[in-house]
Amino acid sequence: MTAEIRDFLLESLTEMKYPTDEIDEDTVLGPAGADLESLALAELALRVEDRYGVRFEADEADAFAGLTVGEFCAVVAQRITASAAT
Amino acid sequence: MTTRAAVTGIGLVTPVGTAVGEVFDAVCAGRSGLSAPPEDHVLRGVVDVAAFAPPIAADTVIPAKEARFVDRSIVMALRAAEDALADAGLEVGRDVDPYRVAVVVSGVGGLDTLADQAVRRSRQGRLGVSPFLLPGVLPNMAAARTAIKFGIRGYTSSVGTACAAGGQSIGEALRILRAGEADVVVCGCSEAPLFPTLVDAFGNALALAKGWPDPTTASRPFDRRRNGLVLGEAAGVLVLERPGFARARGASVHADVLGWGATTDAYHPTTPRPDGSSAAAGMEIALRDAGLTAADVDYLNAHGTATKAGDAAEAKAITSVFGAAMPPVSSTKGVTGHMLGASGVVEAAIGIAALRHGLLPPTHNLDDPDPSIDLNHIRDKALAAPARTVMSNSFGFGGHNVSVILGHADA
The missing domain is CATH 3.40.47.10 (Thiolase/Chalcone synthase)
Structure with missing residues (x-):
């Protein structure tokens, strides 16, 4: 599941005009790494919601800035599982 | 000051x-x-x-x-x-x-x-x-x-x-x-x-x-x-x-903005006040603001969008302000179209170029002037004339009237 989420993340970043060449599991999504700012994080959350039918609150999207790619994929996978269980 | x-x-x-x-x-x-x-x-x-x-x-x-x-x-x-x-x-x-x-x-x-x-x-x-x-x-x-x-x-x-x-x-x-x-x-x-x-x-x-x-x-x-x-x-x-x-800072100056005036029709959301009185008042305020009289204006770049009502009202306004002292007038929208709010800036730039070159642009497509409009039209080709002062008009839906006066940089 996380591999698919990772592919989706990279595809999304490309569509959002962010370079993905140097992104790996340990790249942080926010300014310290991929450099997504607040509106870009909101768009990423929206794309995940659209794709996987889960919901994020605004503060959760902001918190993506501190996550690495690996952590982000794990959080999304967990959310999908939790959502499927309810 | x-x-x-x-x-x-x-x-x-x-x-x-x-x-x-x-x-x-x-x-x-x-x-x-x-x-x-x-x-x-x-x-x-x-x-x-x-x-x-x-x-x-x-x-x-x-x-x-x-x-x-x-x-x-x-x-x-x-x-x-x-x-x-x-x-x-x-x-x-x-x-x-x-x-x-x-x-x-x-x-x-x-x-x-x-x-x-x-x-x-x-x-x-x-x-x-x-x-x-x-x-x-x-x-x-x-x-x-x-x-x-x-x-x-x-x-x-x-x-x-x-x-x-x-x-x-x-x-x-x-x-x-x-x-x-x-x-x-x-x-x-x-x-x-x-x-x-x-x-x-x-x-x-x-x-x-x-x-x-x-x-x-x-x-x-x-x-x-x-x-x-x-x-x-x-x-x-x-x-x-x-x-x-x-x-x-040693900047090169293209021209000066000498004054401006703004009034409102208080008449209709889109139709201009037919007698042009508020537009005329705006032009007069601009002249006073610049310390000039109507006779000082050498070229007027009209709003002139080519609507029936708009052109007629503006012409009445110009006639009432300038009378016998009317400068050469043209609307450059025959060539540019109506660029809405941007028109006022593009036309100010055209006015500045007219001041610099001593050349006044004509109204394009003015083949048969409306006989009810009494303006000192520039037609067919640009008019070579040394200009020191230019007025540029802009009017907007809502009844907004703005006139800006530009002067030669050496004036």
Whole structure:
């Protein structure tokens, strides 16, 4: 599941005009790494919601800035599982 | 006290070019910016004629990752601002304290992008709306993004007076400089109305020219057969400075803004007051503000959009103000189309070029002047005449009347 989420993340970043060449599991999504700012994080959350039918609150999207790619994929996978269980 | 403002930079994006000389040559020679919509344009099949400015890739003025939902009006404004500041040779922070620079850049905002997102919202629901929508479309964003791009940290605003907004932005800039609130003002207007919803709004209001097989003949200010305006897109930005500040930094001055006047019709949301009395009062206020009389004006660039009612009301206003002292008058919209609020800035730039070159552009397509309009028309070809003072009129839906007076830099 996380591999698919990772592919989706990279595809999304490309569509959002962010370079993905140097992104790996340990790249942080926010300014310290991929450099997504607040509106870009909101768009990423929206794309995940659209794709996987889960919901994020605004503060959760902001918190993506501190996550690495690996952590982000794990959080999304967990959310999908939790959502499927309810 | 500063009574005038020095124009030190001009940036234009228009249907007849992006360099002032190119634009001025076009309006003087009658090289039309009007055409049928190109094959791949969204207006193909929607309207017969419009005035299209050159395409500008958004990522040439804004970082690519921010550029996807930024409306064309903002993109054009940023290109014009970039060119105007380059023309002025002014770098904010190096040549001027960022807090002593103001921005007044106007326009109706990104209605095309808003309309597109509204369609996506109705198709996809909440998830169809981009979080980037507001910074891409709000009417203050041309000004705000100009400030962001160039590190300008003083006063910023945008004027919402429809087609009078460009002229009013110049007036507002003069007021800011006179009040001592800034040393430099980046002022202008940008409009991108060429998308189906807005074109249909004008068309259904019976405001658009129609029935002209040759699109270049469709915009006919003051002509007996005129039957409406031709919509155009454009951006114009001027850099205005306190004259002493411009002198001290050795800037080259194109012309001076001498004064301005603004009034309101208080008559109807779209139809101008038929006797032109409020427009006339605006011109008189501008003359007094500049310390001039009607006889001092050497050329008048009319608003002249080629609507029946608008041209007739403006002509009455001009006649009542100038009478026997009427200067040569033309509307350059026969060549450029009506670029809404941006017209006031593009036409001020044309007025500045007229002052510099001693050449007054004609009204294109004025083949058979309306006999009920009594103006001192410039027809057929440009008129060589040394000009020291130019008046430029702009009027907007809502009944907004703005007149700006420009003077030769050596006056």
